[in-house]
Amino acid sequence: MRDPFRWCWLFLWLPFLAACQAGAEGSDWASVDSGFYSEDGEIRGRTENAFESAGTVTLDDVTNGLQNNSSRGLAGDFEAGGADKDLTTNLPGLSFLYKAKQSEPANNPAATSKPRERLLVHQGALRVEVARPEEAMASFRTQVSTWGGHLQTQTDQTLVVRVPVAHFEEAFAWVRAAGRVLSEVRQAEDVTEEFVDLGIRLDNARRARDRLLEVLQKADKVEDILKVEAELRRLTEEIERMEGRKKFLADQVAMSTLSATFQATSEPPARKGARGASRFAWINRIGAERVMGDF
């Protein structure tokens, strides 16, 4: 007689077998999980990259980016109000990127693929001691011209020049090599955020102006027309001011500013008392100073 419970032990193994099955299929599960997390990470990564991008855009990128954002209706999003509007207010320079993250598909590689540069305003000042300042200044001015730069101001022996940013390092090194360096200072101011912010505000202002023009065409009452025109004037002035500022920043980024002071080599310090540094009296009675003075 067969034992009716002889297969029962198999039921005890079922959970274990199920677990093994799960292990065999674990890669799929894991892929789902990692896919989820990787997707999440990708989003987060993209967000970080997007924020990095906010600090590393070029002039063209900024312009194109703004146009793209406009085409995506991001500017309209700004006016949608709510939490997003608050965020854009708090992070004006990064706001459109936040919007981009919200509006773009998560898998869009275009948002992360392009490394971008910062918009830096390079400035430097050098003071060097040279034997012949006039010659050094003339040579420097000639050199600046060959770099595509120009003289901004000249005060005594100080030249302030503007040179294309690509030649800034070269210009700095040229002045350093011209003589003995007495002092030097240089800085690079990051104006990326301000530039991006200006672009966004400018775009919004232009759109608002366009809408006001539409409203103006439809307005019937004189009172309304006057109000709209006043607002149009204010908006136009604001646009012009922002355009000017943006143009100024672009110029500052494209052309670096270098101040170079060429100081004449100082004469050897006068010795105290008789020029008796030499223990030989006749040595102290000769020399260029004596011939040019005591002759």
Added chain:
Amino acid sequence: MKPRSKKSIQALSWAAILLLVVLAGCASARMDLPKDFLELEDGKNDFQAVTADDARIWLRRFSDKNEAPLSFWVGVLEHEFTKQRGYELVKQGEVNAQLGAGRWFECAANVRGDRVGYLVGVWANDGDITVAEFAARAEVFTARVDDVRAALATVRR
């Protein structure tokens, strides 16, 4: 008239000889001047000459009780000019003058805000140091230095 004694004549002779020796010792050095230079007569024992564009030559003698050799003075001058006074040594060389073997240095220096060229030749002979100097503003110096350097060969007592 009483004739001079023999001793008196001898004493006068010795005095004359001594005077000649002293005069010879005090005689200033001289040289043939390059073109455009005019010798100045100022009653001093030095030999001085100038040009219209203010180039200057000054030839002097100094006493050296130590009787140091020329090589010693060359070292002293080089150290003094370059290390002590900040002159820029442009070049140096030897000169065989009528006075003997000497050495010259060519330097550039700043004097009262002007860039000045300076050429100095030096000779050392038995406790006697002869120095020939030539100085002028840089552009004048450059135009005349070759002539002056050549004239150093004519330095004599």
